[in-house]
Amino acid sequence: MVRLVIIGCGRIAQNHIAAAKQLSDVKIVGLFDHNGEKAAALAETLGCKGYGDMEELLNEQKPDAAVICVPTFAHEEYVKICASHHVAVLCEKPLERTTGACERLLSAVKEADIIFMTAQVVRFWPGYVEIKEMVDRGELGDIYMIRCRRVTSRDDAVAKWLNMPKLGGGAIHDMLVHDVDFLRYLCGPFKTGFANATKDETGCYNNVMANILCKNGVHAMAEASFTMQTGYPFSFSISLIGSKATLEYNYHAGIRIADTDEQESSFRIWREGTGLEELSFAEEDAFKRQLGYFVECVKKNEKPTLITPEQTYEVIKMIDALHESAHSGQNIELDTYQPFDFKKK
Ligand SMILES: NC(=O)c1ccc[n+]([C@@H]2O[C@H](COP(=O)([O-])OP(=O)(O)OC[C@H]3O[C@@H](n4cnc5c(N)ncnc54)[C@H](O)[C@@H]3O)[C@@H](O)[C@H]2O)c1
Known part of the structure; x- marks a missing residue:
């Protein structure tokens, strides 16, 4: 069972939650939003705990993987936190707002040697x-x-x-x-x-x-x-x-x-x-297929080959x-x- 957390509880988080519910080898163990009350309210509907503090979430739940669903300009910040805890990341598109932010985000991913994929659904x-x-x-x-x-x-x-x-x-x-x-x-x-x-x-x-x-x-x-x-x-x-x-x-x-x-x-x-x-x-639900592929990579401890960081970087540069x-x-x-x-x- 892959222990999954969702970071950011807005619109696209709903698609990832719906996808996770359809997969038998995934369990959502916690949610984060900078609005902690929003995370707590959504978590209650899923029978897990909501957090307004990332470190608390990662230290308490010790997840295997995170889906980053915060707004684009905040992807770098949250991917880096996950990388520092050695948590695998599926990050929403676009990877970041600038090519430079992508570079910093991807170098943190490389340094931590985590499993990482951009969610190009x-x-x-x-x-x-x-x-x-x-x-x-x-x-x-x-x-x-x-x-x-x-x-x-x-x-x-x-x-x-x-x-x-x-x-x-x-x-x-x-x-x-x-x-x-x-x-x-x-x-x-x-x-x-x-x-x-x-x-x-x-x-x-x-x-x-x-x-x-x-x-x-x-x-x-x-x-x-x-x-x-x-x-x-x-x-x-x-x-x-x-x-x-x-x-x-x-x-x-x-x-x-x-x-x-x-x-x-x-x-x-x-x-x-x-x-x-x-x-x-x-x-068929493309978000389910996407999460299913990512989770398989996490379970096998294999880097995704269907979407690579190098390709995503080139896309953002374009x-x-x-x-x-x-x-x-x-x-x-x-x-x-x-x-x-x-x-x-
Ligand atoms: N794959 C797709 O088709 C698709 C569709 C929509 C959105 N997206 C992407 O998903 C990401 C989120 O989009 P959304 O539509 O869910 O946005 P949203 O505004 O609906 O939700 C963002 C959530 O993050 C929280 N948040 C805002 N700023 C934050 C911060 N600095 N730190 C922590 N939490 C913060 C908000 O409280 C909110 O709950 C974006 O990168 C967007 O481009 C992808």
Whole structure:
């Protein structure tokens, strides 16, 4: 049995708690929030103890693993505390707000030699898993072009920190990261990044169109927005044009991504010579798959290979580069780019 603690008791913590409940080899033994009362109230519903003090939680519960669900700008602080107690970490995306903070976080992870994984849940999402397998099997042939889209309404992106430029950074950091990460998974290292983006009244780039060139020659476009009008469902899509087939996957949830009862999806592939084929598969809980994979790694004491720290670092550097590109209008070469770290003290 893996003894798990949840750090941060807001919205995404609910998905990880629901995932843990579905796994027979995981037990949530404690919760932390800087608002200790919030942690205590949620812990009561789970039959464990809530804490407002991290050291107390880690010393009393001696967990095997932690899921970091605090806001993005606080990931570095809490991952470092877990590393200092030699606790394995599954950390929510984006790994941190700046590339520099990621560097510090990952060097603490390396020094403590703990099991660590960034929670890039799209890599576990059934439709995306199918796409990765098809591409790896060569079913699409050579990929010419990929287009990704991920948008949601103002009613969904409600947390205050999320829409503050230095804390959450808005859609360019919080939403785009899912697709940039999936592109890294699918195509390998990045070469250049360029973004057209507009800021809204929050000061964040909340409408962004990014162009990414991967070192394997694939061109990709990724679009993200936090500013759709009231009622617009949380939506994502991806299309791939290859020498042997064209594929389109479209998904709409309810107003929020968690409103899966209202989900609609389609997965279509046009193969050379045979035409349209519609595939269907169960939209199984990707958070359960993700936690299940991480817990297996903890049980076997093996470092995760499905998502590595090096890949996550490159993804955050690309997001920083796209932010810089939106500001400067330059196409940025990732290898030589040196991001500015406003978090460095
Ligand atoms: N995988 C996904 O699809 C997905 C979806 C939503 C959020 N997220 C990520 O999860 C993280 C949390 O997002 P959320 O939507 O749950 O946020 P939230 O604001 O709903 O919850 C954050 C929780 O952390 C607590 N908190 C705030 N500041 C803190 C601090 N400095 N120290 C300790 N606790 C603090 C708050 O009291 C709150 O309970 C973010 O990194 C976000 O990007 C991922």
